[in-house]
């Protein structure tokens with residue numbers, strides 16, 4: 001995500017937080033290239049061949065476009081409905097109340113609230129038109145936690161009963177689904193199914209709710225969330241039926257990730273791209289809400305244990321294809337990226353946030 005954006009004839013170039021530079025041909029999204037829809041009910045099958053078959057589909061999607069829809073994932077719709085209700089309650093609070101859990105109160109961690117028009121991820125004319133509340137992994141909410149005594153790091157509004165509970169109920173469902181999915185990603189990389197198990201006993205598992213009002217400025221001047229890649233291994237996005245999520249294809253075209261009822265959108269993120277030595281693609285995406293509705297979404301960001309090294313996946317490196325990235329711990333990488341994200345196009349004077 002980032003910083004420098006130049007407009008030269010029709011092509012635009014953007015430098016991301018991870019250092020990558022990309023450009024796109026036109027700023028208008030279409031549905032000309034498609035994002036695969038994968039029926040993942042087979043991830044729960046007792047038959048290894050069935051699990052390998054779904055892994056093969058996920059492998060193709062992860063290396064070609066880095067995005068896919070997941071249907072038949074097994075999570076009851078009541079969990080996301082409750083999370084969206086809680087999101088609406090929270091975002092309807094006064095600015096003053098929401099700022100009591102301002103993200104700036106917790107340095108180095110991506111938790112708490114950031115207000116509307118706070119960031120400007122690509123340096124567009126107007127600040128990004130979204131507000132968010134983020135929360136982190138909490139061992140007390142993880143049925144498989146190894147250390148239940150670990151101190152939670154998130155901050156919560158103190159008089160919004162049911163908010164934390166409603167969000168964690170959904171978070172826990174997604175956490176368990178992600179552990180399942182990680183085993184399928186191991187198969188997709190032609191590794192033993194349990195290859196990453198040690199990395200996800202204490203996973204990185206942050207989540208956020210986002211609110212995007214309809215934007216009136218053109219897509220050339222403003223975005224809901226500017227073009228970026230995600231940080232961890234993969235993200236599971238729940239979106240409402242407004243639409244507005246767009247994905248940049250390898251050919252440099254913006255593709256609409258239109259809502260598919262009952263689905264999640266899954267995207268590969270930077271840690272998986274690094275560990276797979278670019279075999280999996282961490283694809284640039286953004287949101288522009290021109291739907292006429294208030295848009296809400298809830299991305300869940302799943303990654304490996306902060307203490308573990310982000311070592312190359314053995315099936316993705318060889319003498320001819322050496323590791324392209326320096327190896328560091330997940331914790332070192334997350335901290336670096338979190339601090340970049342939390343300062344992305346932030347205006348110095350709080351007042352300027354309101355345009």
Ligand SMILES: O=C(O)CCC(=O)C(=O)O
Nearest residue numbers: 210237239245287297299
């Ligand atoms: O709102 C969405 O659909 C996606 C949000 C997103 O990309 C993010 O929070 O990283």
Ligand SMILES: [Fe+2]
Nearest residue numbers: 228229230285
């Ligand atoms: Fe994202």
